[in-house]
Each structure stands twice: as C-alpha cells, then as structure tokens.
Amino acid sequence: MAATRSIVILTGAGISAESGIDTFRSAGGLWEQHRVEDVATPEGFARNPNLVLNFYDMRRAALAVVEPNPAHEALARLEREFAGELLLITQNVDDLHERGGSARVLHMHGELKSALCQSCETRSPWHGTMIERPPCPVCRAPTLRPDVVWFGEMPYQMGRIYQALETCDLFVSIGTSGAVYPAAGFVQEARAAGARTLELNLEPSEGSRMFHETRLGPASALVPAWVA
Numbered sequence: 001m002a003a004t005r006s007i008v009i010l011t012g013a014g015i016s017a018e019s020g021i022d023t024f025r026s027a028g029g030l031w032e033q034h035r036v037e038d039v040a041t042p043e044g045f046a047r048n049p050n051l052v053l054n055f056y057d058m059r060r061a062a063l064a065v066v067e068p069n070p071a072h073e074a075l076a077r078l079e080r081e082f083a084g085e086l087l088l089i090t091q092n093v094d095d096l097h098e099r100g101g102s103a104r105v106l107h108m109h110g111e112l113k114s115a116l117c118q119s120c121e122t123r124s125p126w127h128g129t130m131i132e133r134p135p136c137p138v139c140r141a142p143t144l145r146p147d148v149v150w151f152g153e154m155p156y157q158m159g160r161i162y163q164a165l166e167t168c169d170l171f172v173s174i175g176t177s178g179a180v181y182p183a184a185g186f187v188q189e190a191r192a193a194g195a196r197t198l199e200l201n202l203e204p205s206e207g208s209r210m211f212h213e214t215r216l217g218p219a220s221a222l223v224p225a226w227v228a
C-alpha cells in the first residue's frame with residue numbers, strides 16, 4: 001500500500017459472521033427469520049411496533065455474547081498504522097468495529113446501541129430494551145425507535161461518503177453481498193474516480209464483476225493477510 005494515499009473501506013454483515021452475528025442473506029440468516037417489510041421498513045414499524053422493537057432488542061442483546069474477530073482487529077491496526085486518509089464505512093449496526101479497536105467508524109445504516117426520538121429527533125446512547133416504550137431521555141416522550149436506517153430511508157452521511165469515494169485511490173469492500181443500495185453502488189463511484197477496487201468476501205457478491213480484484217475466503221483470514 002506504499003503508493004496509496006486514501007483508502008475507503010466498506011464492510012457488511014460478513015465481517016461479523018465469524019463473531020457469531022447472523023448475516024442477512026445466508027441460510028438461516030436474519031431475513032429468513034423475518035420478512036424485510038415487517039421488521040426493516042417504517043411501514044412495518046407503524047403496523048406492528050412491538051414486532052420491530054423485539055427484533056432489534058434481541059439483536060442488541062446478542063452483542064453482549066459476541067466478540068470482535070481478527071478481521072475487525074486488523075482494520076483497527078490499519079487505522080493506527082496507515083499514514084494516509086482512511087474512512088471505514090460500515091453497513092453493520094453492531095459495535096464490533098469499535099470493540100475491535102477502530103476509533104472512527106461511519107455507521108451509514110445506524111447503530112443498535114443508539115436510540116432515535118421521533119418527537120425531538122435526539123439520538124441517545126442505548127443499551128437496554130425498547131419494547132416497554134421507555135421515554136426519550138431528552139424530551140420524555142414515549143417515542144423512541146431504533147436508530148437504524150430502514151428500507152426507503154436515507155442512509156447517514158451520504159455527502160461525506162461520496163466525497164471520500166471521489167478522492168480515494170483504493171476502495172475495499174469486505175463481507176457484503178452487494179444487494180442493497182446505495183452501498184452496492186460505491187464500487188462504481190470509486191472506480192469512476194480512478195480508484196483501484198478490491199473485494200474480500202466468502203463468495204462472489206452481486207457486484208464482483210465491478211471489482212479489479214476479488215479474493216474469496218473468510219474475512220478473519222483475508223483481512224489480516226491484506227492489512228499485513
């Protein structure tokens with residue numbers, strides 16, 4: 001990476017799979033247990049808030065029994081050692097990048113450990129359950145929702161993301177199926193701006209043909225080998 005000045009990394013559920021967190025689309029994954037429309041859309045939340053709050057409460061509780069894996073730790077090492085610009089964007093709502101040592105993580109789809117108040121739009125750190133509809137810690141209204149980006153909602157910090165994609169010289173995608181936009185289109189943005197593009201994934205993703213290079217295998221092996 002000697003000549004590389006600016007790296008953008010995008011991670012998906014695959015980087016947390018070996019830590020024991022379900023991915024979305026593999027066999028037995030999250031979307032096999034629940035319909036997307038029921039648990040990951042504003043309409044689903046309006047229709048059955050308890051189903052949605054329970055879905056996210058369970059996933060938040062699961063964080064207590066999983067640990068970061070060598071892939072998370074390798075990216076934290078890269079953040080410490082790489083002299084250039086590094087932007088780590090994750091589609092994941094878990095906290096394993098932070099617990100693996102990364103200090104700057106852009107959660108474009110939000111975080112399980114954050115609550116969003118629908119009345120005052122305040123975000124607050126959240127570790128408990130929401131099924132009891134607790135009051136917002138700021139305005140006290142009982143209108144907290146998971147601070148995650150559902151389908152049909154705008155992902156966070158898109159301006160900053162596109163600015164980084166336009167100026168990076170290396171884009172690396174790790175553990176994502178390339179099934180969800182706008183994240184799935186980032187490789188094209190980076191490539192159009194002249195960046196080299198690398199995919200590290202267990203199997204070819206929907207966007208593999210867009211990458212200059214694809215390496216297949218488990219993230220816990222591929223990412224430390226790439227960072228080394």
Ligand code: BV8
Nearest residue numbers: 012013014017023024025091151152175176177181202219
């Ligand atoms: C938006 C957060 C606009 C909550 C998630 C038609 C065409 C194009 C787009 C659309 C379309 N119709 C609708 C859309 C838009 C839609 C979309 O893309 N739909 C898809 C289904 C077609 N997108 C949106 O709605 C987005 N918003 O477009 O807004 C807008 C504009 C103006 C104003 C307002 C709005 C918002 C999308 C965000 C949805 N939220 N999650 C939560 O987590 O519950 S999506 C969810 O799935 C994840 O966050 C992630 O982003 C996404 C993809 O999942 P992956 O992370 O890739 O996981 P997956 O299981 O799919 O794959 C895992 C991969 O890992 C696999 O490849 C596997 O091989 C690999 N793997 C497994 N084990 C390992 C491994 N790799 C390495 N090592 C291992 N051990």
